[in-house]
Amino acid sequence: MIAFQNVTKTYRVMRRQAGFGRAVKALFSREYETIRALDNMSFTVNDGEIVGYIGPNGAGKSTTVKILCGILTPDSGTCRINGRVPWRERLAHTREIGVVFGQRTQLWWDVPVIDSFELLRDMYRVEPACYQKNLDALVELLDLGTLLRTPARTLSLGQRMRCELAASLLHDPKTLFLDVNCRIA
Ligand SMILES: Nc1ncnc2c1ncn2[C@@H]1O[C@H](COP(=O)(O)OP(=O)(O)OP(=O)(O)O)[C@@H](O)[C@H]1O
Numbered sequence: 097m098i099a100f101q102n103v104t105k106t107y108r109v110m111r112r113q114a115g116f117g118r119a120v121k122a123l124f125s126r127e128y129e130t131i132r133a134l135d136n137m138s139f140t141v142n143d144g145e146i147v148g149y150i151g152p153n154g155a156g157k158s159t160t161v162k163i164l165c166g167i168l169t170p171d172s173g174t175c176r177i178n179g180r181v182p183w184r185e186r187l188a189h190t191r192e193i194g195v196v197f198g199q200r201t202q203l204w205w206d207v208p209v210i211d212s213f214e215l216l217r218d219m220y221r222v223e224p225a226c227y228q229k230n231l232d233a234l235v236e237l238l239d240l241g242t243l244l245r246t247p248a249r250t251l252s253l254g255q256r257m258r259c260e261l262a263a264s265l266l267h268d269p270k271t272l273f274l275d276v277n278c279r280i281a
């Protein structure tokens with residue numbers, strides 16, 4: 097179960113005007129602006145539920161997912177996933193979640209996809225039998241056959257996303273987060 101309650105998250109960003117003179121000036125006096133990415137956000141997701149999280153660009157979706165994964169800490173509010181606070185018990189939490197970030201890859205760029213999978217297996221300490229069972233099931237479900245021997249950098253976007261999805265599920269996570277933007281035509 098995910099309980100996300102009254103979460104606020106701000107970013108502090110440096111602002112400066114264009115131009116060399118302004119760049120030099122900015123070295124001595126910096127102007128900061130505070131961006132409120134999440135403002136008192138709350139939701140609950142029960143076990144077994146599949147939830148879509150939609151909003152315009154810049155609405156705070158990725159910020160939410162990063163907090164749920166324990167990558168970011170909120171300014172205020174609380175979050176518990178299966179009883180854990182993600183950013184406080186990050187290691188234990190990470191073993192129980194899978195995540196796909198559309199603009200980041202968890203695949204080693206220059207090596208065949210299967211090598212990345214085996215690296216993830218070792219990082220997550222997945223039992224060999226469990227790894228093989230999950231790999232076989234994912235290869236069939238996502239039709240990864242020939243892709244496994246292909247270096248990630250040569251895959252098309254769709255092929256890579258299928259491999260990313262498999263990579264995020266190899267360690268049997270209880271919860272899966274997909275931060276993948278799509279356009280609705
Ligand atoms: N690391 C950062 N530093 C400063 N501001 C940030 C940072 N990350 C996000 N923001 C700002 O926080 C706001 C929310 O960004 P976020 O990436 O969470 O939105 P999003 O809903 O995922 O958008 P998109 O649909 O474009 O992926 C935006 O205004 C963005 O500019």
Ligand SMILES: [Mg+2]
Pocket residue numbers: 157158159275
């Ligand atoms: Mg995003």
